[in-house]
Amino acid sequence: MKGDQKRGCECYQLSIPRGLSKMDPPKRKRHQERHPGVMSIGKTTESERQDNDPKYLESRKRGEPHEDLETIAFDEGNPDRVFRIGTKLDKEHGEALVTLIKKYEEVFAWGPEDMPGVDREIALHKLHADPSFKLVKQKKRKFSDAKHRAIQKEVEELVATKAIRELQFP
Known part of the structure; x- marks a missing residue:
């Protein structure tokens, strides 16, 4: 060079x-x-x-919509399941859109449990561990109360979605 x-x-x-x-x-x-x-x-x-x-x-701030949005709930029993439409949409088209979206509510995925068609092999993480090695129990670590609650919440969510499961080691 x-x-x-x-x-x-x-x-x-x-x-x-x-x-x-x-x-x-x-x-x-x-x-x-x-x-x-x-x-x-x-x-x-x-x-x-x-x-x-x-x-x-x-x-960082995200982009803001050009108009005000109206929040509409799919079901009064589930306040988390909502969608928003623009307020500038005329009343006739707005009602038709809301009716159409509510008609096809089952199409929306609110969480991993709502996506049964996704192959578990795609979403599953496997450790590359040599099966000839002896299994060793991980040493227990101490966390603050806030971290412990956050860990418990995350683990409960993963167990509920069947992303992880509990195993018993000797």
Whole structure:
């Protein structure tokens, strides 16, 4: 490979924090004059850090609908099962849409238990464990009350959907 050794050395020096290199990096002003548009090598900007930060991604605002939405329940017995339609829709079309959606309520999947056609092999996670090894019971770990409740809730949900089951080891 051919390349410019001087520029390669400059890029390397710019990527190392000051004080860690034995060689003095070139002065920033002179570097910017020679290489306009290059701000830094190997350093991430604040916006790049935010783009990769899961906490920031969760907190970002999502797109808002262009109109107000009316919440309609499928069944009064299940307040979680709702859908929303726009309020700008004229009354005749709105009622027809609500009737149609309620007619085909069984098509909607509210949870994994409502999707019996999905092959378990697709959704099942298997450990790659050698069957010749002896089974070992995992050491019990202690968690705070809040974490313990969250773990219990998650396990109950997974057992209810038959994603996991309890096994007894000797």
